[in-house]
Amino acid sequence: MPSATTDDGVRLHYEESGTGTPLIFVHEFAGDHRSYEAQLRHFGRRYRAIAFNARGYPPSDVPESVTAYSQARAADDILSILDAIGAPRAHVAGISMGAFATLHFGLRHPDRALSLCLGGCGYGAEPDRQEMFRAEAEATAEILRRDGMEAFAERYAYGPTRVQFETKDPRGHAEFKRMLAEHSATGSANTQAGVQKGRPSLYDLQDALAQISVPTLIVSGDEDWPCLAPSLMLKRVIPSAALAILPNTGHALSVEEPDAYNHLLDGFLAQVESGRWPMRDPRAVSTTITGIRG
Template structure:
């Protein structure tokens, strides 16, 4: 696998000035702020590195905070010879990106879709990851309790059924709206967001068909999670719907250590309260 070299080009340093790095044949945009131990932020679905614009200045006061747009996300052109969109591809890119840092193992912060890729990378290459803070990982391969599986299946159908329908009709912006309303747990959630947040999601609407038709993610079991050689904290909202809460609680049971239940929060906590999210991240990584 070709590694990345974070020499980059295209703009000055700083969280608001994206640069570019070659990672496994893809030109990925990234931003960074601060110095010291690297802390790499990975966004979830229909998003890109801009999600973390409010977070990097906070974490960058103490560390080298970095965020990049994963392959297929962002506004750049897609490569015709790229591997398929999916967790394994994004995990492989993360490994190459971390190797390219040249600064020792990094703390990794992930939200939702990105969580399974981080766990995949941590199992295969623990030498690259100093710790992982994951808010509500999105793949339920380690959920085995029948009651939880039933609740999860019912809620996934309720949330994603309309999303699939919109994608099948080619209504990608509507699919984004439905996904954000479902994640925020109320109708009108997306419409109530600031224009710049909506723009990030809509810029990534083109990934929706790929997200919903991706290859099966790598199978990770509870035994695998228990064998992780790096410190991992799973965070989840107290009020998160079963689609996210069931998976998060199952992961937390499998992974040794302390985990975080965020009072009054849902899946959208990292965006809704950037300061509290960063404070939790900093408490975790600075205790490792």
């Protein structure tokens, strides 16, 4: 199995399909590389499509110490994949936890990113909800250590932004829950305690976000409640960003609405590759409503 080794010695499993410009997919907390099977099949026809398992997600290594997990390491693990395949730059697309890693990759290594696609990016980012999110991350880690993955999956798969998937695609949702139950309880608990709980609020990064010039697409489901306001903020602050909202959709974009997600990403990548992705026109930013003052 192909793998990359990080600068701290963690082995990351990845799978790929196709040839051409690299397109790296970064999974969410409740997913793994299998969450992108529809994308590997679709984009592997035109790109070198790659999906990898984050640290803590077998067959990638599962470090035992929480200190081996952080937002910075999650971003730099993308760089390790890019270095392992010998490519100078790549398009990077992430969902949820993977979207945070993708965004931080763009902040830390902008010269290595051809584009960024941020799906479902925003859990716990709002200033008035950050402490609640951190408390829930700690509680989730404790539940994982105490009860194990199967019991955790039975609860987590039916959250308020997951039931949309079950309603529209019970078979797909059952597969999602089964794969979640196969994850490492230790790796998942450490991910919650080290990455999720410790990551900075997006709202504290607005000065840095305003400097991003890498083409960026933000995607959110309209029932992915914790991500709607942060997605609007990201659109407003990042001058190279566009925002797309999928109707009647929750959090697991790539598996819940694979065709719609692929269509959006296809169009975005085509514009980027043709050199037609725009920076925001400064005239679009105004302190008035209509642009007319009395």
